[in-house]
Amino acid sequence: MVNETRDYISIVILFCVNLVNNIDRFTIAGVLPEVQSYYDINDSMGGMIQTVFLISFMIASPICGYLGDRFNRKYIMMVGMVIWLICVCGSTFIPGNLFPLFLVLRSLVGIGEASYVNICPTMISDMFTTDKRTRVYMLFYLAVPVGSGLGYIISSNVASLTGYWQWGVRVTGIGGVIALLALLFLVYEPERGAADKVEGKESVRRTTSYMKDLRILLRCPTYVVTTMGYTCLIFVSGTLTWWMPTIIEYSAAWTRGYASIKQLPSSFKNQTGIIFGLLTTAGGIIGVLLGNIIAQCFLYGWLGQWSKTKRGHLIAAGLGAMIATPCLLALFTLGHKSEILTWVLVGISCTGLCFNWSLNVEVFNQVVAPERRSTAFSYVTLVSHLFGDASGPYIIGAISDSIKSGHVDSPEWDYKSLAYASLLAPFMMAASTLLYLLAAILFKRDAANLERQMTSHIRNDDKKAAYSLDIWSDDCLDNTSKF
Template identity: 30%
Template sequence: MIDASKNDASDVGLAQRASSGAMTAFIILFAMNLLDYLDRNILVSIQPQIRDDLKVTNEQWGLLMSVFLISYSVFSPVMGWLGDRYRRTWLLAFGVGLWSLATVGSGLARSYGDLVLARSILGIGEATYGVIAPTILIDVFSRHQRSRVLSAFYLAMPFGSALGIGLGPLIAKNYGWHMAFYVVGVPGLVAALFAFLLPEPVRGASEGIPVDRLKAHEKAGATREDYLDLMVNSSYTYSVFGMAAYTFGIGGMLVWVPNYLFNTRHFDQQRAGTMLGLCTFTAAIVGMTLGGWLTDRLAKTRPQALFLVSGLSMIASIPFVLLALFSTSEPVIYAMIFAAEALMFVNTGPCNAIVANVVQPNLRAAAFAISTFAIHFLGDIWSPWLIGKAADLFGDPETMASSYGQLLKAIGAVPTQVVGHPPENIVAGLLMVVPALLLSGIVLIAGARHLPREMALMQAKLKAAPRPSQAPETTAL
């Protein structure tokens, strides 16, 4: 048994260790995340040049996005298992280095097959980073800062997306699309070295639990029963399914909204890329900052706010998505994209904080990995391909002559055509985003009632002696 008289002193020392190096860790991990999403979206922003050069169809382009996400999702559970057992900083260095080499490989591609191979390898590296980095941040920052810290960390996602969307056309226009990948890949190789500067905290260092108890759980590792408990953890599953539906929507938008602006509304590519990047960036600052601050504030007295704020924001974004798709005014379209994205980004920090709050520290990398697998396999693995498929299908005059095609025509979702390409109906494809956002909002709101009980249960498990495990002991390699 642990001497209760020593708990206060232990917790003070624990807080000091948890805060040591926290900002260094945040800056390094944020920079890596920025490069991650810069790479993903520089591909999207230069799609006209790549598709013309490699003769890629809409369906193939959507499939290319899916290939990366399949690789990313399949390898995430493997990296999550490793991340709960071995030194996380070394795994991060491997992951960031591998994805950076794959990015350079994308620039070397001379065929569609080459590009598919490079993006598949990219997914392995990014899976390593994506499931391990949040667990380090959770351990080095206070529990009461989680929503804000994770919101700030994931700001790199839209910030990197905005930079990719804005810089991609500029680099491709002046130096060719191959150079765009080199510009992103080389800094990633440098960033991989900085992983060795990161702290390696005891798993659960921010939970307010004595260090010796945390080390006992870390040494024991997760048991089969822990994994089974995770699958019936209502807060965890509602959060994952809510994020999956959201990811279907936002993933499809990030891939196809640039094409919608270029081909459907015939906006200048470079100007549209810059404006869309600016909208995404500012929306992320507003949405993620508001989401993190508001939910941390409300959750002090009502933990359910993590779910409720996220769910209501998803539903509130739907009218703005519709206005963006059916308006013909350039200023209105950009304003509506900004409003929709700001509301959608509200959920990022709170939903990830839910996972951290209800999952034991020695299981968190696996929990984030399973979450990553689920949200992509149920979400944006399919949405870019399905939206591209629908855009081709409802570009066909025969399909538009059907009753559903006539309904789309009546609401303004009509085919357009770019010289040298068959007709397409990107608005019809992007309408798939609407039911996904509605479903996300409903699921997240439904999950709110479970959170207080499961947060208390996680803390009780962490304070108790660990279950016996047959798993190998956690090691620092």
């Protein structure tokens, strides 16, 4: 660790920023049926709310990544949070006949979020050395499942108490103001590569163009393949968190013989939001912790010498995706037969989906140099959201509308259309599993290359060895790396 007291204070504040971010991201999902009724929109437009937010999030991410590698990261994050606060609160005052304006403001929320989602991980990598960084990332990314679950619980219950869905969204603004003030006064800007210097590694800090940085990233197979695996997973997690509460309500209305979900008791809707939020939170916490424990088992050979490998992070991420695949298939084919079965499958799926949250970041840290990490994270954000949860909710909603067309408007076909459309999810998770395991095969060579580039005293024979095509053994890493 570079400076223990300041680093601990900073990580607590950055955790809170990440928590507020994820709470807000899922507040709309917690009141989605009410929003659809208020603006009189169908499933496609319901999914579009998330899509437009993520489009601006993606567009802003490379810009924030470029700035984050070159300017003060703390100030960039603060500007982003101000934009976020204005747009979140402003969107709740849009009347029911101005849905396009509501979409515009929800999209601009993405600009604010992009500023700190892409920069926080790079600041942490400069505060903590490799032996502590995995555990710190684990704690930092616990904000994702906790925030997601709280988003559903807070928005649905505040909306129920006040009678207005808008208050379920506005409440996150209070937390945002507190987080902004804490960021201003308590977080410091670490030197880029500071933690690596503590470990005796010195980054080769050459002045390179932005396009050259991109070419270097594209020539790193581990970076590219891991991003692809993460994208498949984000497609699934984004669509699941967006549509699952609605699917459950349609299923309940159908099995109870109601003509519309409006006939469901408000107590059931509140209960659904609370249970889904708690399962998302619990599954996420267990998934993040379990993913890191499994990674540590492989990294340190806790299961025996045969299991010791530097590829532990990627193997654990692949196992999480593998666990979620059959559970999602069962969820969308058998879930309507039992509410208990539905909740069990949702919990296990959320657990598997959350294995990778902190693991991905540490993989990228081990194959990407400090001076281009913000850029690297920004393009992971761009690609994963463009082909993941930005397009996912809309695609599932559009497929659902297509299936539902020609059938009687009823809870039965509302449920079946969304459930059938969501069967795309387990196939995406199977692809994610294969991609993570492929990245594990490629990882050793790319990590060894970066290790040599960041070592102050490099022998000529080491430079040649860095391009070895032996991607199967850990010998190279064992001789050159202690991470």
